[in-house]
Amino acid sequence: MTVAVTGASGQLGRLVVEALLREGVTPVAVVRDPAKVADLAGRGVEVRQATFDDPESLDRAFAGVDRVLLISGNEFGKRVEQHTNVIRAAERAGVELLAYTSIPQADSNPLILAQEHTGTEAALADSTVPYVLLRNGWYWENYTRGLAHAVETGVLYGAAGQGRVSGAARADYADAAAHVLTTEGHAGQVYELGGDAGLTYVELAQSISEAAGKPVRYEDLPQADYAAALEKGGVPAGFAQVLADADNGISNGILEVGSGHLRKLLGRPAAPAVEVFRAALA
Secondary structure (H helix, E strand, C coil), X not given: CCEEEECCCCHHHHHHHHHHHHCCCCCEEEECCHHHHHHHXXXXXXXXXXXXXXXXXXXXXXXXXXXXXECCXXXXXXHHHHHHHHHHHHHHHCCCEEEEEECCCCCCCCCHHHHHHHHHHHHHHCCCCCEEEEXXXXXXXXXXXXXXXXXXXCEEEECCCCCCECCXXXXXXXXXXXXXXXXXXXXXXXXXXXXXXXXXXXXXXXXXXXXXXXXXXXXXXXXXXXXXXXXXXXXCHHHHHHHHHHHHHHHCCCCXXXXXXXXXXXXXXXXXXXXXXXXXXX
16 A cells, blocks of 8 residues: 655654554655655655646656545645645546545634635545545644743733633644554544543643643733734734634634544544643753
8 A cells, every 4th residue: 555645744744654654654755845855765755746736746746656645735825726736636646545634623614724624625525536534623732832932921822712622732643644544444534633622721821831830821812912912923914813713713612622533543542732832841
């Protein structure tokens, strides 16, 4: 079985490659810049260069491939078109399974972040390639960018109210993807993926405090004020709006996942937030 991983030089992609190697499967790493994965090539991973904007490069990348993991791209505003290029290339290659990293409740999720996932899922539904949806919840690593600031000031800011977020470590989502790619019975499945226990931001602050050994409290802000604070802290204006919108979604339960699918795929509990934060601070 030949498995191709798109975006294999990215944070999630590399972890999936490592998980596949642990499963005894040597994947095809599909990347824009092969130089970024020279270390993987040195370990026997086949590297193929392709971009989502170049269908011919995707045809070459998927030649002889049985299964594909499409890790959602990062060029906002272009992703539906780019992902559709991948889907069509998978069709032409006769791929037996395409797994796509989406977002929880993508068919009804109102978040700004969800819209291109919704469009991609629609493109998959219109395709002939067998597919499985990996609707990844929030990564605990999403909070590590501001971790040092929260520890230094003793305050975690957000706009999530009392909502809960069912996060998990990026490595756990990678392990789940590797399991789906190397086992049977997943075509047509929709996996709503998230950690075992949803945390409020008050509890997130407590996890940061435990990891750092210093008191950290949560301060809830109106959505517009939080976006302004992010922008003041150096986050680009457009992305600050996206993050504030995500927090507002959390306040409404959009990123609370109670399916148990991640634990089932992993065969174990997901890593708690405090472990991710402790590792980041170390």
